[in-house]
Amino acid sequence: MSAPEPAIRKTLADANLQLAIYNNTGRFKENRRKAVAPEKLPEYQKLRSQAAAVKRHTLDFLDVYLMQLEAAVTANGGKIVWASTGQEAADFILNLAKERGHNLIVKSKSMTSEEIHLNERLIEHELEAVETDLGEYILQLAGQRPFHIVAPAIHLTRDDVADLFTEKLGIERDTVIENQAMTARRVLREKFMAAGIGITGANFLIADSGAVVIVENEGNARLTHSAPKIHIAIAGIEKLIPRMRDLGVFLDLLGRSASGQPLTSYTSIVSGPRREGELDGPEEFYVVLLDSGRTKVLADSQKRESLQCIRCGACLNTCPVYRKIGGHNYPWVYSGPIGKIITPQFQGREKDPWLPFASSLCGACAEVCPVKIDIPGILLQLRREHSESPQGSEERTMFRRWAWLMRRPRIYSFAAKIGLGFLGRKPNSWLKRVPWPANRGPLVAWLAERDFPAPPPKSFRDLWKERRR
Amino acid sequence: MDPRDILFGRVREALGRKIGQKPLPPPEPLLRIRSEPAASKLEIFRNALESLSGTVTVAPEVAGVREAVEKLLNGRTAIASNNPFLAKCGIPDISGVTSGIRDSAELRNACVTAGVGITGAYCLLADTGTIVLRATPEEPRLISLLPPVHIAVVHQDRLLTNLDEMLSMIPRPVNASSAMVFITGPSRTGDIEQFLVRGVHGPGAVHAVIVSGKNPPE
Numbered sequence: 001m002s003a004p005e006p007a008i009r010k011t012l013a014d015a016n017l018q019l020a021i022y023n024n025t026g027r028f029k030e031n032r033r034k035a036v037a038p039e040k041l042p043e044y045q046k047l048r049s050q051a052a053a054v055k056r057h058t059l060d061f062l063d064v065y066l067m068q069l070e071a072a073v074t075a076n077g078g079k080i081v082w083a084s085t086g087q088e089a090a091d092f093i094l095n096l097a098k099e100r101g102h103n104l105i106v107k108s109k110s111m112t113s114e115e116i117h118l119n120e121r122l123i124e125h126e127l128e129a130v131e132t133d134l135g136e137y138i139l140q141l142a143g144q145r146p147f148h149i150v151a152p153a154i155h156l157t158r159d160d161v162a163d164l165f166t167e168k169l170g171i172e173r174d175t176v177i178e179n180q181a182m183t184a185r186r187v188l189r190e191k192f193m194a195a196g197i198g199i200t201g202a203n204f205l206i207a208d209s210g211a212v213v214i215v216e217n218e219g220n221a222r223l224t225h226s227a228p229k230i231h232i233a234i235a236g237i238e239k240l241i242p243r244m245r246d247l248g249v250f251l252d253l254l255g256r257s258a259s260g261q262p263l264t265s266y267t268s269i270v271s272g273p274r275r276e277g278e279l280d281g282p283e284e285f286y287v288v289l290l291d292s293g294r295t296k297v298l299a300d301s302q303k304r305e306s307l308q309c310i311r312c313g314a315c316l317n318t319c320p321v322y323r324k325i326g327g328h329n330y331p332w333v334y335s336g337p338i339g340k341i342i343t344p345q346f347q348g349r350e351k352d353p354w355l356p357f358a359s360s361l362c363g364a365c366a367e368v369c370p371v372k373i374d375i376p377g378i379l380l381q382l383r384r385e386h387s388e389s390p391q392g393s394e395e396r397t398m399f400r401r402w403a404w405l406m407r408r409p410r411i412y413s414f415a416a417k418i419g420l421g422f423l424g425r426k427p428n429s430w431l432k433r434v435p436w437p438a439n440r441g442p443l444v445a446w447l448a449e450r451d452f453p454a455p456p457p458k459s460f461r462d463l464w465k466e467r468r469r
Numbered sequence: 470m471d472p473r474d475i476l477f478g479r480v481r482e483a484l485g486r487k488i489g490q491k492p493l494p495p496p497e498p499l500l501r502i503r504s505e506p507a508a509s510k511l512e513i514f515r516n517a518l519e520s521l522s523g524t525v526t527v528a529p530e531v532a533g534v535r536e537a538v539e540k541l542l543n544g545r546t547a548i549a550s551n552n553p554f555l556a557k558c559g560i561p562d563i564s565g566v567t568s569g570i571r572d573s574a575e576l577r578n579a580c581v582t583a584g585v586g587i588t589g590a591y592c593l594l595a596d597t598g599t600i601v602l603r604a605t606p607e608e609p610r611l612i613s614l615l616p617p618v619h620i621a622v623v624h625q626d627r628l629l630t631n632l633d634e635m636l637s638m639i640p641r642p643v644n645a646s647s648a649m650v651f652i653t654g655p656s657r658t659g660d661i662e663q664f665l666v667r668g669v670h671g672p673g674a675v676h677a678v679i680v681s682g683k684n685p686p687e
């Protein structure tokens with residue numbers, strides 16, 4: 001069990017990167033705090049409780065709401081595509097593109113599509129799949145994955161973007177951010193007008209209406225679902241909410257928790273292809289519903305709440321670990337506290353057994369989560385499962401030996417004397433290294449980042465004995 | 470086996486539920502509806518939209534709309550939707566305004582070249598400064614999206630406090646349109662160093678023209 005140490009050390013040593021992470025997450029964090037403060041949103045706690053209850057209820061009866069959604073989408077003239085794996089989702093899109101003869105696909109930001117490496121799969125088959133969210137576009141050019149689930153490119157500066165645009169687009173180097181954004185507008189506008197297929201994610205799926213709700217600021221998602229002939233929305237099955245009337249609560253929480261905005265610039269409620277007599281809008285509408293590990297999480301009624309997440313990113317911005325190590329040192333596309341709990345559940349514990357342990361359990365994430373996911377509690381459960389698993393045998397043995405020792409005071413005191421003999425007794429000093437022969441394994445790693453007070457000249461047991469005399 | 474049945478099978482197994490087993494009732498929806506006098510609603514809307522750098526112009530009657538829009542256009546060309554309310558306000562008669570398009574390709578081209586897009590609005594939401602549009606044969610999606618400036622003309626009757634009030638009036642907005650969009654200020658991005666840039670993909674400027682006074686019948 002060990003963290004990807006060299007990569008983390010590199011992140012920690014990069015002063016510019018540290019500043020970028022700190023400033024960006026700090027601003028999001030502060031904006032959120034102000035936006036949900038009692039003066040601004042007195043009913044905040046009530047909204048959180050309602051959102052958590054609605055999400056929990058939907059998950060508990062997900063089969064029913066999936067059926068409702070299917071019936072409503074079909075009635076609106078759209079089609080549901082059921083995908084157990086990312087491969088199945090990608091295959092559907094590939095076949096559709098081939099059948100309809102479309103080679104150019106525009107995409108708006110979707111963590112679900114990142115999760116299944118949709119772009120890579122499409123590009124492998126010689127389709128052009130273009131990310132259109134400015135941050136995602138930059139990352140696609142750079143060949144990187146999102147650094148943050150809401151603000152994907154916070155680790156890059158205007159200079160990085162200038163270099164990238166010069167290299168990939170062949171334009172003159174320009175470090176003015178407005179100009180860079182306008183370059184992206186120009187390049188991507190052409191793609192929007194030429195693309196045959198638009199792929200969006202979904203922030204919410206509304207069961208009673210058969211609608212997909214997409215929340216954004218740039219307008220690239222609107223272009224993606226309005227301009228091409230075909231609109232495909234791809235979403236995990238956990239994105240459902242029962243009724244249109246539930247939407248207000250979730251919108252009030254999402255924008256504020258993510259960026260402090262009462263409502264983002266654009267919220268689209270899309271429920272099917274264009275209707276009779278309309279001059280624009282897609283002619284075909286598909287909702288790809290993805291399992292890819294979600295039913296595994298659903299089966300555990302205790303950890304089921306992990307699926308309540310609305311991907312606001314607030315837990316990342318507030319997490320002292322994320323704010324130091326950034327998004328690229330987590331093993332999967334979902335980083336931060338939410339990544340820590342869903343990665344082992346979606347991908348299996350083996351993916352990175354250290355993950356649930358890399359937390360101080362400070363609880364900051366649970367405090368800001370708009371749907372009240374008990375992230376620290378779930379981390380503890382994951383730790384317990386790890387220690388009960390075959391991989392946890394070393395730990396189990398250690399604690400078993402410890403327990404044996406603690407129950408035998410004479411042997412304990414003897415062992416302590418020997419141990420202290422090695423460590424030496426220097427009052428008021430700090431141990432920075434473990435002396436031989438204990439300098440091995442976890443102890444060394446533990447002391448590499450921490451100092452430990454040297455044992456005092458007399459142990460508590462000795463002092464106690466003296467007093468009683 | 471059918472992928473649909475596989476997925477439903479997995480979901481039911483995970484939840485320990487049988488086909489056709491009834492769910493518990495969902496929590497009561499939390500709707501926040503309050504009454505707000507028209508004048509204060511207008512002020513709330515104005516403050517919200519202006520804080521996002523949008524503008525709000527109030528025209529005391531239909532006759533004043535034309536002047537207000539001409540001023541906003543300031544000589545730029547525009548494409549206007551076929552919303553009857555715009556015709557009632559005399560928008561298509563403004564020089565430089567194209568309207569009455571009934572062809573898809575023509576609409577696209579007009580939207581690509583126009584300096585301004587003019588639409589009506591289904592309603593306005595005061596609390597957030599939001600303009601609600603829905604796609605219909607008269608009100609296409611691209612007019613409020615492709616041109617760099619968007620002007621929405623709407624009667625004050627349609628000014629509501631918030632989304633919950635709208636949904637209490639039309640619980641199933643999808644019945645009337647397959648695409649409803651809430652527009653809250655201009656298009657914006659902060660993706661590079663969190664530096665705010667407006668108009669990255671959608672319009673960089675948004676203007677609401679609100680017609681007060683009596684709404685004459687169509």
Ligand code: SF4
Pocket residue numbers: 257308309310311312313314315316338365368369370371372373
């Ligand atoms: S776990 Fe909660 S705070 Fe974190 S992204 Fe999900 S909803 Fe937001």
